[in-house]
Amino acid sequence: MLIYRFLSGEDDSAFCHKVTKALVDGWQLHGSPTYGYDAVTKKMRCGQAVTKTVRDQPYDPDKKLTEY
Template sequence: MLIYRFLSGEDDSAFCHKVTKALSEGWELYGSPTYAYDAVSKKMRCGQAVTRIVREQPYDPDKKLVDY
């Protein structure tokens, strides 16, 4: 089963660490990163989709994706 997560945050080193941690846990980058200006906080925000293949099992929307 393929599971999908979208990581987002302020465009800073903390976001890079979040993506790096996901990669170290077996997630793979999916597509290109995205960037958008947040007019309220006056900061750039970024996002990156990641996917991971896990053993076949019933999908449970109440289960955290990192627990698959």
């Protein structure tokens, strides 16, 4: 089964660490990163989709994706 997550956050080192941690945990980058200005907070925000192939099992929408 292929699972999908979208990581987002302020454009800072914490976001880079979040993506790096996902990669270390077996997730793979999916598509290009996004980058946009948040007019409310007046800060730049980043986003990156990641996917991971896990053993086939029933999908449970209540289960955290990081628990697969």
